[in-house]
């Protein structure tokens with residue numbers, strides 16, 4: 008019966024999982040994280056950054072750790088990448104780690120990193136999860152089973168693909184995993200994280216990624232969510248940037264039941280540049296909730312955020328972006344552009360660009376618009392004999408065009424377009440036309 | 442080919458077309474002239490199948506078929522072409538792609554295979570040259586950032602590629618300099634044939650110096666007020682529309 012359900016079942020099950028874990032060499036930081044998480048509880052309707060995503064149903068479900076599982080899936084992003092490492096239910100494959108041959112990259116599992124160098128790792132882990140909106144990252148610090156630590160020391164020859172697959176035959180499995188990427192001064196790399204799987208079960212994936220860029224480092228980072236429609240993702244991405252570093256970030260949500268994607272960026276020193284792009288596709292009953300927070304903590308820092316949200320069926324897409332320019336900085340520049348396209352009367356898009364400027368000398372711009380397909384454009388295409396479904400799909404594509412063409416990797420762009428086509432109405436008609 | 446009887450239509454709840462009668466036979470060129478706001482574009486858009494314009498009475502047949510019962514895309518495939526007074530900019534939809542998709546839609550209805558890519562390119566390049574358009578337009582978004590004159594040329598280019606049975610050209614001549622006007626007229630004249638018909642909606646006599654109409658109609662307040670041959674256009678030019686309105690009252 009409903010009334011008999013424990014509304015804190017999830018919280019209790021996370022606590023139980025934590026107690027059952029054997030202690031490792033970072034037990035102190037894990038304990039600290041768990042205690043803070045338990046004190047805060049799961050985010051509720053009263054939490055500002057969770058206004059749009061209600062976790063009440065999830066909070067009432069107990070979860071168990073997903074068991075280790077064999078490698079299962081091929082990523083459709085593999086074609087143009089160099090090395091690929093698969094992480095199944097949070098555990099990377101040792102053979103895949105071994106096989107990474109790029110001399111600019113050194114990779115180890117987080118388990119190995121914990122054993123080798125617990126103090127420095129613990130310090131790294133703590134930089135994310137401080138904010139209230141990052142409670143899942145806090146839980147992640149307490150519970151992550153494994154993951155990767157990647158160090159980039161030079162110029163990587165090809166993109167590194169990290170495939171996260173969630174594989175479970177039950178409806179209450181939870182996966183907690185983390186990836187830490189440290190980019191040395193002047194080093195360059197492209198990292199692609201692909202989240203897929205789900206096996207048709209209601210899996211919870213709580214993942215965190217940290218990118219730390221030394222002076223002059225340059226990183227392109229992609230995270231693509233294409234899981235099945237029963238998977239729930241909580242994904243926290245942290246980017247910390249030193250002087251003159253450059254990060255181009257692409258978040259693509261085209262799968263999952265719920266994708267909550269946080270991006271927290273810190274521009275810590277002059278000349279740092281952050282450029283983020285979000286392509287958020289809602290359909291059926293999917294909920295996509297993207298929360299960006301960029302902090303300009305130094306002078307002459309630049310951030311750009313571009314989001315395109317598409318909502319069909321009874322889906323809901325949220326794009327919430329906040330830019331903070333700290334006091335004492337000069338010459339910061341920030342731009343936020345968010346556009347939403349509603350494809351059904353029951354879909355919903357909520358966008359909230361926010362600016363908090365505590366300095367005098369800044370250049371900031373933001374814009375957010377949401378609408379439906381333009382009837383004049385549609386009529387023009389129809390009047391040329393174009394099929395109605397194809398015309399609609401063309402216009403949807405046109406809406407996404409600048410975001411797609413802004414992707415730094417042509418291979419990634421093509422693969423993502425192909426996957427997108429499968430998600431859109433009138434897809435087949437479009438396939439032949441590109 | 443086209444027979445319009447007592448056509449009435451509302452736009453945003455307001456009666457705009459108030460009983461239009463017009464017959465266009467194969468091979469004919471008709472010119473419709475009239476003051477701003479009299480409903481000429483509304484007529485053109487209703488004929489092309491714009492859904493938010495509500496037909497409240499009358500009938501239209503196209504080659505014997507009930508035109509008003511067909512959706513817009515079907516009318517286009519059946520051979521009706523509307524050159525827009527204000528061609529729509531569609532950033533992100535490629536101009537060449539639109540042309541190709543439009544041509545293939547028409548071919549499909551006629552039971553023909555899709556046009557060969559190479560054949561299409563040489564066809565379109567020849568037509569562009571004929572229209573004095575740079576090939577770089579192909580790679581751009583539909584009408585995106587085109588000047589007024591470029592947009593009008595692009596409409597004529599589409600018409601030449603699609604070879605419609607009936608072309609409705611809504612003020613394709615307005616905003617053009619004399620050279621552009623000549624190019625547009627050349628395009629229109631090249632399409633003239635015994636099987637095709639052309640309806641020119643225009644404001645000025647100017648275009649009619651280059652494309653000679655068989656019939657001229659004066660459109661005012663949602664209906665055709667007077668019809669005649671090309672001398673009517675000359676009389677209008679000399680005496681203005683008020684002359685007709687007065688004549689009606691008298």
Ligand SMILES: Nc1ncnc2c1ncn2[C@@H]1O[C@H](COP(=O)(O)OP(=O)(O)O)[C@@H](O)[C@H]1O
Pocket residue numbers: 452453457475476477478479480481482483484
């Ligand atoms: N989309 C629209 N919504 C409301 N009124 C319109 C719309 N389009 C045209 N009209 C009105 O319909 C009337 C006829 O316009 P139109 O057909 O464009 O005239 P013309 O082409 O002869 O200049 C005008 O009064 C115009 O304001």
Ligand SMILES: [Mg+2]
Pocket residue numbers: 481482483526611612
């Ligand atoms: Mg008009």
